[in-house]
Amino acid sequence: MDTIFAQATARGKAGVAVIRISGPRAHSAARALAGSLPAPRQAGLRRLADADGVPLDEALVLCFAKGASFTGEDVVEFQCHGSPATVAALLSALGRIEGLRLAEPGEFTRRALENGVLDLAQVEGLGDLLEAETEAQRRQALRVLSGALGAKVDRWRDALIRAAALLEATIDFADEDVPVDVTPEVTGLLDEVAASLRSEIDGVSVAERIRDGFEVAIVGPPNAGKSTLLNHLAGREAAITSEHAGTTRDVIEVRMDLDGLPVTFLDTAGLRESADEVETIGIARAVARAEAADLRVFLLDDTGKTQGLAPGPEDIVLRGKADLADGAAHGVSGLTGEGVADLVAQISTTLEGRASRTVTATRERHAEAMRRAGGAIAEAQNQLSLGMETAELAAEDLRRAVRALETLLGRVDVENLLDEIFSRFCLGK
Incomplete structure (x- = not known):
């Protein structure tokens, strides 16, 4: 079996970079650069040099024996300085050692699976x-x-x-x-x-x-304050707002971390009967996305109608543009922030309740x-x-x-x- 090597940390400048070697020649290859190796699972400071004796770096070296490593094979890790030039020099030196090659994507983890260190579900985890x-x-x-x-x-x-x-x-x-x-x-x-x-x-x-994200659709008639509310939640101008009905034609998505849960808020086209062909398409998309969403927030206007979509038992129904509705109960305003904190808390509570029912299969x-x-x-x-x-x-x-x-x-x-x-x-x- 080949001995493989690769940079285990992200590319780019960093204080420390980790280069990992795994396979039957891992220890001999590391010894060729470091001169000697510390005892297994003990860090040792070593000066690294290539085959011609040219200094490469000073690094911490960690060794793991076969059967007691991430891959189940002999493994060595160099914790070197994280400059791109240092990493490139070390990878180049390893590539010139006979029997070593650069790892393919995921190959270290694949070897862990093949050697019985991880099962496939753990790999996915x-x-x-x-x-x-x-x-x-x-x-x-x-x-x-x-x-x-x-x-x-x-x-x-x-x-x-x-x-x-x-x-x-x-x-x-x-x-x-x-x-x-x-x-x-x-x-x-x-x-x-x-x-x-x-x-x-x-x-x-x-x-x-939980892995891919919950979807929360903001729905309601035109000019109910849906886009303004989305912008308030996002903390930026994610959607165009206007006093003219029908401004939102397509579904606008904003992804955020809501109390530790991944949530995508959907701003949808205003629900109404329209003779405009493009707006009609947008309304059809809004209905489809809202029906597929995990939770819906209905923003109502003065009529109090939900325009064809029936709220579910956990859906949230509020008066939109609460800043313009004097004394309106259960209202929210993206412009002034009125009721937004309570809305976010209610959404979090609902989704956390669902998330608490998760088990181990994902x-x-x-x-x-x-x-x-x-x-x-x-x-x-x-x-x-x-x-x-x-x-x-x-x-x-x-x-x-x-x-x-x-x-x-x-x-x-x-x-x-x-x-x-x-x-x-x-x-x-």
Whole structure:
């Protein structure tokens, strides 16, 4: 296997840059530049020089032995000065050492997967952690990276294997000391796993929203103060405001961190009947985006009509342009800021309530694998309802369920996913 190297920190000027080497020649290559290496997991200051003895830098060197590193291989990290010239000189020197090559995007993490240090769900969690912009995203990614989903899968797998073993024992060793009727225990195991799978599947949609962002649509009739409110929330002129109705023709998006949650606010076209073809298209888009949004804020005018869109149970309905409506209750004004703090607090509370229901599965790929497992368990339960004469078929259904769960962790049948997943990682990961 090749020994690979790459800069693990971001490109550009920095106080410190980290260059990582992984593979069977990692220690010998590092020794060629540093002269000697510190003991594993102990930092040592070394003067680095190329093959001709030309000084390159003075750096901290860290060594990790095979089986006790991020990739599961021999690894060395140089913590050098972070100037582009220093990094380029070190990478060039490593590239001239026989048996070393520059890593491909995500190759360090791919080796961690291949060597059993991480499972595929943890790899996805690491990718999400590197992309995290908000506190909720960080917490969710860290939970997946910690192996929480893998631990659940292992518990489900053990229960299914136990159930299948009981059935097969009944089939193969009917004359031995085996319980005559294992159905109650098997049924209990399958019911428990099926319920846990359903709970995880139900939480995936919210987990995806935490990763990709919640959408909150501001809707209402023309001139209700929607664009002004969006600008106030954004703290900048994101949308054009005018006293003339129909100014907003397309959906305008502003993404922000709302109390640790990623939220995209949508300013939509005013809802009304219009003979203008372009405005009509904008209104149709507004309705479609509002219906697909996670939450809607209705800003009403003097008529109090919602113009064709019915608020949901958690949607927020307010009087727009509250600064012009004397004594209006439940109003908000983007111009003066009246009611905005209360609106933001209500949105945060609603979305935080949804986010609190998240579990450990975070992607549609996870949900699909769990649906396949759940379907196989349901088939097994159906076979068991027909009696022990179909126990062999039930046992095969449970083996299918186990295989479905193993695809979730990348143990089988996921080769076609790997290139796409790792292509999103940087060279140093």
